[in-house]
Amino acid sequence: MTLANSEIVYSHADLKLIPTSNPDLIARTWTNNKQEWGKTLDIGIYHEREKVLASQEFTAKGKLQVWILVPKTFTGESSSDLDQILSAVESFERPGLIATKEGGIKEGVSVSIASVFTPAHYRGHGYASLMMKLLWKEIEKKDNVVFTFLYSDVGPTFYGRLGWAPMRSDQMVIPTTHAVQKGAATTVTLESVSDASLAKITQLDAQLLRETLKTRVESSADSTTALVAVTPEPKCIFWLHARSRFVAQHIHTLDEAGSRYQITDLGAKDTASDSFVLWFHDLLEDQLYIIRWRVDPKAKDTTAVSAALVRAAQDEARKAKLAKVVIWNPDQSLSDVLGLPIEHRESAIPSLGLTPSSPGVPVEWVMNEKYSWC
Incomplete structure (x- = not known):
């Protein structure tokens, strides 16, 4: 030295x-x-x-x-x-x-x-x-x-x-004041995701993810690209909510009287399909993150379901006095439904490598969402 x-x-x-x-x-x-x-x-x-x-x-x-x-x-x-x-x-x-x-x-x-x-x-x-x-x-x-x-x-x-x-690092910012017009005329019934029901949703999520990977590799003519994904599990999501609940209890207040927000709803699910949204309250940064997003292609009206899930997230954000909802790497279809742009994100850039190290092997990160950030 x-x-x-x-x-x-x-x-x-x-x-x-x-x-x-x-x-x-x-x-x-x-x-x-x-x-x-x-x-x-x-x-x-x-x-x-x-x-x-x-x-x-x-x-x-x-x-x-x-x-x-x-x-x-x-x-x-x-x-x-x-x-x-x-x-x-x-x-x-x-x-x-x-x-x-x-x-x-x-x-x-x-x-x-x-x-x-x-x-x-x-x-x-x-x-x-x-x-x-x-x-x-x-x-x-x-x-x-x-x-x-x-x-x-x-x-x-x-x-x-x-x-x-x-890897891809895009996002869409959805103000809580943004009116979601498309799909508003169609009734979609949602149920809340709670601590008690999270495991069931996560199990469904993991099953659908495996099916997505299976379909894609079997139907693809590309024999070189590796598709990778982080398998959903409830304990990771509970870790995220432990983070937000700590902030809600010790730091964040809703008003001058010191009212604190009780985080009970972790997401929402369509009762008629395998469509759902899971979220995380980033109270210190004034935003609600969508951590998992899935719209079932077999849903009767995917536009209406997408719109309903976004409105549920906006409602949750407003309850917590948060200004916006943020989703990472959304599909263009969601941008079309909401009429909002997808923008490139310069921070929290997802970065990935195969092990053992495999230079030159093309890799795609499937469902590269906020969930994996924890």
């Missing part, structure tokens, strides 16, 4: 990437990254939120793995070691699907990557790049991993050159 600008600069050969379950080390990563993901929050509230999120079924008992890049001399046994966390990242193992013309549909594991962060005083020395290269090697050691993905807030290039290629 050498000294530069009164800082220690480590040679990459002197560093290692290690997993940690040490509460003190994990808490330090939260303190470090608060400036990026908890800018408006008190440090105590931010730590409390992270503890809640780390204790969910989706994340508890090792399902969420924290990794830290540290000097090879690092032991983690002294308080001074906390200052030697050069960069940190989290990984989650989740069910995933990959489908090809030759191999059919394969059930496997997808590894999602989150919370990549390097403290400002350690930036500019390639530590984050080294960490991600080492993490890729760790992922490839695991059994049955078929792909890995993340969401980039630093553009498409940084992660792209490390193996996570940028």
